């Protein structure tokens with residue numbers, strides 16, 4: 297075990313909130329009932345549910361903050377969400393209820409005043425972009441209204457032969473899923489729930505941060521090894537190791553595939569097949585600040601620019617009447633831009649924006665921030681999708697291992713019978729985290 301402090305000191309550093317009951321309990325076999333890896337929406341929800349169920353837990357997080365892929369950026373002054381933004385399918389999304397409970401404002405997206413919508417090609421006004429956007433909406437509507445069986449083929453295969461759909465499918469895949477259309481399973485996408493979208497003026501990240509404020513988390517503590525061969529589970533970190541009757545691992549499918557956590561013994565073939573059947577998209581947001589300059593654009597305006605068939609840029613301007621512009625990029629184009637590094641990526645996007653609104657944008661530019669989730673080692677992508685032919689992957693990953701190792705997160709928030717369609721979302725992560733906590737609650741540190 298890589299050990300810099302004693303195990304007792306490591307455990308004690310949790311400030312006595314969840315652990316000591318197990319440590320003190322006579323006859324306890326493990327340090328805690330549940331080890332939870334990752335403090336994003338799923339891990340925090342698993343922790344809260346465990347507490348409600350009276351179970352002791354340790355929650356460890358690799359980053360120096362909670363929230364994972366739900367994060368409200370404030371570095372540019374005006375807050376904006378660098379990760380999740382919408383409370384999707386709000387009618388049944390648990391974050392709607394949490395927002396109400398915590399007194400956080402959440403409003404119907406459809407009630408926001410609409411700004412301008414302008415389309416460009418290489419900085420020149422063009423209506424072709426508007427047509428492409430319309431085709432994209434057409435494909436999205438097709439998926440939502442489909443009633444017959446959907447084949448487990450790629451987006452491209454699914455619409456082959458319909459010229460309008462073929463034109464729309466790339467935009468939908470890249471800008472909604474962050475991935476190229478030939479790499480995404482149409483069946484996996486068709487299973488997703490739909491409904492009303494809510495937005496949070498102060499940020500989705502701010503809501504999740506508030507939700508997690510009273511949950512004890514050990515930050516900057518990545519799990520390195522999860523051993524599950526014995527009677528319980530042992531989690532090793534750089535600061536020490538601890539044992540639990542069960543573990544809930546909520547890191548992204550990308551992080552699991554990347555191998556940053558070693559499982560000992562190796563995971564069963566079914567779990568590995570689940571991980572291998574999932575890809576991670578590359579939706580990327582770059583925030584740009586221009587002080588108070590607005591370039592005659594009303595709040596909530598959208599500018600769309602393109603460069604050839606594969607590179608699209610969407611600039612969301614002044615959401616909630618705030619002084620920030622957020623550029624969205626998806627698919628391989630996003631990966632290329634992220635690969636430039638933050639400084640050059642910001643320079644590129646500033647140039648595209650100035651090409652549309654005029655050179656005054658360069659003069660007014662006050663700073664930028666890129667969140668390239670595909671290169672972020674603790675996410676390795678924006679959210680998961682099943683690869684073509686792999687629509688069963690989420691269910692495989694979601695099946696408990698030896699009744700004590702549970703994988704939970706947005707990647708497992710859908711089944712393969714079509715009844716659970718919450719994958720890819722923060723709402724799904726919460727539901728999956730809660731469900732894993734209930735399943736893990738059957739195992740206790742004390743016999």
Ligand SMILES: Cc1cc2nc3c(=O)[nH]c(=O)nc-3n(C[C@H](O)[C@H](O)[C@H](O)COP(=O)(O)OP(=O)(O)OC[C@H]3O[C@@H](n4cnc5c(N)ncnc54)[C@H](O)[C@@H]3O)c2cc1C
Pocket residue numbers: 333334335336337338339356357358359362363364365366378379380381382383384517518519520546547548551556557579580581669674675677678679704705706707720721722723725
């Ligand atoms: C740009 C973007 C836009 C999005 N838009 C939306 C949206 O509008 N609506 C929506 O609902 N969803 C959206 N999503 C998806 C949503 O953010 C995710 O589905 C959700 O946040 C996933 O939560 P999770 O808990 O499953 O995973 P994560 O948030 O990734 O949590 C896992 C945690 O594990 C930590 N971790 C990683 N490795 C280790 C380790 N070795 N040890 C310990 N901890 C580790 C990570 O740091 C992270 O905090 C968006 C995501 C992105 C990136």
